[in-house]
Amino acid sequence: MTSLTPKQSPVESWDRLPSDWHNDERMDALFAFFKDRELNPVHYDAKMKFWSETIINYCEDHGILQIDISTIVSRFRRKGKTSKCLDKIFEELIKQRRLISTNDYTYSQQSSWVSWTFNKLTSPLTSLMSTKIPVDQDIFVIKELVDKKAQQVIESLQSHVCVATFDCVISYGSFIDACRRCALIDENSINLIISTLVRDKKILIDYVGETKNVKVVKFIAPGTPTVRPITEIENSVLLLRHSKDRLEEQLKKSDEQMEGLLTDIRRHLKNSNRTAAMKLLRKKKILEREYEKKDRTVEHLNTVLTQIEQTDCSSLVINAYSSGVQAHKELLRKNGLTPDAVEDMIDEVHDMLDTQNEIDDAITRPLANDTTDMTELEIELEELLRQPIPPTPAVTTVPNANDISNISIPNEAIKIPEEDPFADLELRLQKLGVKEPTPNKLADVASSSH
Structure with missing residues (x-):
């Protein structure tokens, strides 16, 4: 239904x-x-x-x-x-x-x-x-999607670049895998991406090898506007990698063959067919010897590729040092920084400090019209220090202000001391070098003053 x-x-x-x-x-x-x-x-x-x-x-x-x-x-x-x-x-x-x-x-x-030119002439x-x-x-x-996907493919390829000198050349199959990672499944869509990237000079497709049988794709390195032709170094490194990949594929096949021979040998032994088992065992031994040779060759190729990468990294370091030295020299030249110039500047700083010290000394120097004798001042100061300190008058405690109105003080208790005009006469006479007057003279002076 x-x-x-x-x-x-x-x-x-x-x-x-x-x-x-x-x-x-x-x-x-x-x-x-x-x-x-x-x-x-x-x-x-x-x-x-x-x-x-x-x-x-x-x-x-x-x-x-x-x-x-x-x-x-x-x-x-x-x-x-x-x-x-x-x-x-x-x-x-x-x-x-x-x-x-x-x-x-x-x-x-x-x-x-x-x-x-041909299309221009024939287009009408x-x-x-x-x-x-x-x-x-x-x-x-869809032009906007073609441009967008093309940029995604380039960014995906550049994200796997470790050494820009020769990592920008890959096999054609690896390039197709990068396109598929960007959700490009249709073959026509991939061809559109390839034509767009070739037109914009972001990739180039070439053949390498002695017989030009290896199809490769070179894409723009990070930070560069257009792709450059494949160099001899890139060609050599690419052939080394291609040889290593082929040997690894052969090793994988040899491993599968040896596993299959081992299974057949066990089967023949189980069936008591020692002759067939011995024949297969010889073949397995030959494959093992070939496997070891290829495995050593792969190790040698890996060593060579590693040395090439280290050499390239060393070259990048040296170039970075050279660029840094040139930038430093240019900065010193632009600012006029030389050992002689620095020494002259230090001398000027010292001279400036000496001048400032002289100015400070001149400012703190006594004025010319100040005729005070410092020796006399010191002697007078010593005399003041030797004089006895007069006793401090007793402090009378005053009652609380709130209770003072309740205190009755008799008029006889409040006495105002009379001023004695001769209180300091003895001291003044001592300073003038006059002997202490007798009591009779003091009475005569007092009576004359009245």
Whole structure:
């Protein structure tokens, strides 16, 4: 019995499937024919944006660089329905140069002067003789995805570069593996990437070996704009690696053969067929001797390759030292730093410090009109130090201010000391060198003063 359930569309398992895809009402409007933009420009632009971004994103995630309307219609089928507006979407993408006809893209990839001249001369005639392919029958290249994927392939290759001198040359098979790691499964898509990278001079394809039977790809080294031809060093290293890889493959096959012979020998011994077992054992011994020779050769090749890598690293170190020395010399020359200049500067600094010390001494020197004799000042200071210190008068404790109003002091207790005009007379007479006056003289002086 035939199932009535519509077959699931390939897009249903896509991780970045738009959320509107599960909205029946919304998708019915998006699957319908386009109406005139003047009627509803907002809906028209939103519908155009939805389909443009969905198609480009789907092709990017699935490594599809060439598309046509019939393939997209089949991939974006929903519940047995197909979109009726994809031809309009393709026309808009072509107008925006996001989609380019395969014939036009191939023509634009031709970079040689002869091809360019020939096509320039024949293009008017060709355009008249050829008929334009309808949109629904043509195959288009998504240019923005081709450029993006090409850059991803280059970055993937450069991420495995350890020694830029010869790590930028790889076998053609390794290059194809790098393309597949970037989600490029289709052979046509890989060929588009190759033609784009060759046109942009980011890779070159060549054959090496004595008989030119080894197909290799050289890509741009990190930090360089274009790829350079394969050098003799790269050619030699590549042949060494190729020989080592072939020997390792032979060792792997020999190992499998020896395992198979050992199984057969055991089987013959189990069947008591010693003659056949002995014959196979001799063959196994021959394979073991050949295996040992090849294994030693592989070790020697690994040693040679390691020495080459170390030599290249040493060369990089020497070049780095040389660049550093040149930069240092240029910096010294630019700033005028020489041993003589530094010595002169140090002498100037010392002279400046000596001058500053002289200035400080001049500032602290006494003024000329200051005639004070320091000796007299010292003698007077010593005399003051020898004089006795007068006793400190007793401090009378004053009662609390809050209680002073309650204290009654008799008038007889309050006495104001009379000033004695002759209190310091004795001291002054001693300083003047006069003898102490007698009590009679003191009385006469006192009476005369009255």
